[in-house]
Amino acid sequence: MQEIRAEIFSKSVRNLWNNWDIRVFLLCSLLVQILLIFFASLRKRMAYKLLILFTWSLYLLADWVAAFALGLLANSQGDESDCPGGNAKPDVKIMASSAGSKHNIVKSTDNNILAFWAPFLLLHLGGPDTITAFAMEDNELWLRHLLGVTFEVGAAGYVFLLSLPKNRLLVPTLLMFVAGIIKYAERTYSLYLASMDGFRESMLEKPDPGPNYAKLMEEYQSKKESGVPAQIEISPEPEAHEVELQREELDEVSMVRKAHHFFNTFKGLIVELMFNFRDRAESRNAFLQWSPFGAFRVVEYELEFIYEVLFTKAALVHNSFGYVLRAICSGSIMAAFLFFFFTNKHGFLSVDIIISYTLLGGAIALDFVAFIMVMLSDWSVIKVTIPFLGNIISEIITKVPPRDRWSVSITQYNLINFCIPDHEKYLGRIADRPTFAGKFCEAFYIQKFLDKLKCKMMSGLLEELQYTYHVPVSKELKNFIFDELKKKTEIMKEPKAARSLCSCRGSWALEQKGYFSQFGNNVEVEFDESLLRWHIATTLCYYTVNDISKNSLIDKDSKVEESNESVPTLAAVHRQLSMFISDYMMYLLIMQPSMMSSSAVIGKIRFRDTCAEAKNFFLRRPFKRWNPNLATALCGSSQNVEKEREKERWRACADLLSVNTEAKPIDVKGDRSKSVLFDACILAKKLKDEVPIGQRWTLIGEVWVEMLSYAAGRCSGIAHAQRLSKGGELLTFVWFLMAHLGLGEQYRIEAGHARAKLIVGK
Template identity: 25%
Template sequence: MAGGIEVLVVFWREWGIQALVLLSFTLQVILLITAEIRHRKDSGVLRAIIWSAYLLADTTAIYALGHMSVNISKWLPEHQLMAFWAPFLLLHLGGQDNITAYSIEDNRLWLRHLQTFVVQVVAAAYILYESSIMTRRTLLRPAAILMFVVGVIKYGERVWALNCASSSNLSGKNYQSFGRVHIGDSRITFECIPDDFYHENVTLLAHRILTIPLHLFKGPLPLLELDNDLSGSYSWELMYRAAEMQLSLMYGVFYSKAPVIHTWYGNCIRVISLMATITAALLVFRQFSEEDGYWCNRADVRATYVLLDGAIVLEVISLLAAMFSSWAEASLTSSTLYASSINLFSCLIRTFLSLVVYSARYLVKRAMRKAGMPLRYWSGSMGQHNFIHLCTQSKVSRSSKVARWMGREDWWNTLVYSTSTPVPANFSELLEKQLVQSVGISNESRDHINNSRGRAALKRMGCHDELAWSVDIQLEESILVWHVATHVYLTWYDKKHSSQPNLANAIQVLSNYIVFLLAARPYMLPDNASRQRYVELCDKVINHLEYSSAEDLVRLIRENGERLNTSGPSPELERRSEGDLTFDRASQLGAKLISKGLDAADGMLDLISQVWMEIMCYVSYRCRPESHARQLSDGGEIITIVAILMEYMRTGFLKERLHGFR
């Protein structure tokens, strides 16, 4: 054991700096690859990898710089080349363009990053100043200066991106900035661009109205003012896809360098840093190719080549990603459309560049389709958590029993019995039909989609007087009551019909999704919602009822509901536990849905779907903007798309379209 420790100590003394610098570079490569996936896929394993790499990347670079600045005086002459690595550590601290923050809270710590930036720049400058690289007249000196400048610029760019993501656009501005933002221009419509050229204009539309989700998630912003002709010319499908794309764009705003990259100075930084890195590499290669070149340890030379080659590759990727991004496509397209006919040469140049960018993006999309890779701007999935399945499976599961013995039953069951499924194909259609119902209704009305939570749907279907109690209770209890009742009704419906229609499948997915938010992501619900009712109902069903299967539990719930609907609630009902009350209310509702007799024309399925869509809209509208922004880093949520579309409607962007549908 002692011998092994001695070997490690010797290795650390001889190769510790080399190992740290190469580890720092490796972590940057990992972040570059995985960060591009995380806003399109909700995966716990992926989150763990990115979280570890994100924390280790900064820690490794900072520790390496500190270790080098303390021990530089002890280095042997043959290891003086290690001082040249200090600027590369600054470059690594600048991070990759597609990830500046792991969580939304990192943006608020931009002042801490600024302080770290100052300290690490001073440390890197000190290392270079104390090394023999700056005292000898060799090609390494200008190469080190170039890389130091690049490292400072890229690190500073990251701090600035964090600042941009954390601050409101109105912070500290003049009062006149609180006016109105004009979106659209009556001189231009999207019809002037061929649909087959700009892929139905989703990219241009999403960027052109990006101020709307910015106002929702990052406000306060100025009030929005839209042209009348901008709101009535596009299909619902186009607007829905634009909202999906804006999830990816908003991820870039909060978690990447996108707000900084796609500016004139951001573009200049990409070009200058690449040219400076290539120049530094040529100087170093020239230095070591000379017979009388700067002599140093051969392993250090190889490590330097790896860092230089890796830096060039990362800079090329950064430049290409910026050039062929949707931001560049939208910017070039808008600039081309607005270009004056007098400046014909500028218009032709911009048109040519937009063709190049579009062609490159088209080829990438086509290659992805051929490879069977989905073209997603977000995860495209909905979490699923079925209460009935949880109770029946965890009651007999050995792992759940072990978790109960360890006092972690709730956490374990929520994790194990939560899955995900693709968004139903008819979800967009259901949402459109539901939003139409609120056209012409005051935003303050209890029947508006922002406030109804199922109440308006019950009124439209003539069931309000009988079932209003199920939506007038607290939100979390209403969700549980309708979820259990929906499962009971769909189980009965499935037995009565040979196959379930798409609407029934969509209802089950919606019901499971809202309960998933309640159980696994309660921060995506309104602030006054609590998991307490969910926990109490789990305790009631798992620990105080006797059943052997899901069918047995559904039968028990239905019989209990029929008994309560026939004999009425017991006078002692109000003195029972909350779990008992919720269970009885769910049983009553399930029995009532079956007895209503609307199934002949699928009227009951329509009613249930409308109630769940209204609950979803209510939840999305009242979810905190910070929670929407937080979830963007984990693949996004469908309720965020719903919130964006509802914001379209609030600002008047969907007004004409929904009037036409109605």
């Protein structure tokens, strides 16, 4: 085995590695920290899979590299402990190969410098302020992390002890130990605070036993036995009255402060706490006065606070104790730099001195960047309360880019588009993919390779990359959603009525429009089946009418007949918004089943069966395909490519609607297959035949908003919180807006304590 190893790795290579491994890993650890502090904060604003994957890799690599380097340091100290005082002879150079080799490999033989490097690794293990946990599950491992602190600090202490008693870098080493231990402890405590137990405990109030019932009844019984006339008079606690609502426009600073105020109460949504009638009244009265932009913006800031509490060190850093710790840590690093600068470094290798200055400079730079981020964070707007000057500082902070606290986009996934057969030509298949990542996977047959390996998890990820894309959340979409929720809360003022309304998933909208008798059966089925039916029906209706704001997409040579219907201008907006929500809900059902937990399994089965039937149908009815060139295939955003895609969707939808559906699909096929393809076709035909074009898209849009709010209320708080670190989801915004407007299921305390008095007669 030794001979084989020698053949693979020569002695010079092994000597090179043995003498440079510690230095390389130290610098790699610093590099990972630099990348992590900048890229970690991007993941909350960008919903890109590759960015999330890169951040996840850095997060795992940071701990591994630092811990491994610390082990190398401990092992290196042990090899040289035979020297007096634990210090080996300095300035020793070891030849990497034979006497004729041209490579001289320097090897630090002074334990002082190794001991000085050890606390830097503790500093790196503490991580940057911008990320403590990559996912919610990491917070639950805080106890394991606490155990890791013990071992890592012990290993660093072991390296330090072996450098005694003649350690010339004793003071700067101790100062760096203080900074490293503080940073490592900060991360561990932040993980605990963000764990579900710690998060819940931080919000629970003192136990409320209520009025002293036993004492009151004892006094009442005593008066009664003594013959004194007495009675108990009950006066209920005054209810929270609604205030006169007036439109209120908020500036950015006011939005941040309002968001922080509601954050202190409604962060309990994550751990499914109950709220009382006073919380509901205060929040509802405030949000009803704001514009859709103001309401969404306040929720955006609110979710930003929740993200920072769950995934960063914000809960610890942004308080008096945190400021003291940060001052001690920063002061220790600066003092260590000064002590090292003025220490006699005679005998240390030049390369080790350079690395030491690099580590010190990196620590100071990272600490300075963290300080700037703290100063420019939304928390500073809350902390700065100095009159006049505080408002000026707060306005400056809120204007520092980037202004968006989430991706402001929704992911689109369309079943019909997915089921249209792949282009028979190589360039056509590449052009069909809407994103660059999808084109890359198709160009190199990565999806087919993984399918042959039966790697389901990676295959599913690549499918998402190939068939999904993002569209911005427009002002019109925000207005439409908020207006629909606002309309419901104005009608259903009582909590019980609001809770019953939250269980509707399209029926209320149909009843309000007078179409429940015609379409009610399509919303009373299981939610995933209803979602699939309305998704396909929405797609079929979308691609078989003309939008007067666009030119016709159907070419004259096509066999597909152009519809005579034209969408009025107002309904055209609802038409586009309905399609956005429809494709977004399909993405959640298929690609994010954890957010649709009640329908995850059976929904996947129905989707697969429906896709299988659709693909079989399209294979039997081939239609003319376009032939792109190389430039067109690679340029996925070109208008020509999109126009050709639209033509294919028109043809596919027209073919589906041309099928005779007089007989019910279940009567013909039975119920073994869970496909809902032609049930959706029947729904689409009824919508086109029985609902005028001007009302059709308003009706479909309101049904989709109701489904969106239903799914938001049924998704667990933890699932909502998970997505905050991956660009955020519109579904989470809808959930918080519902809660703020009093439409949530969590308002269980509908009255306060009754005020009982013992009235004694004369």
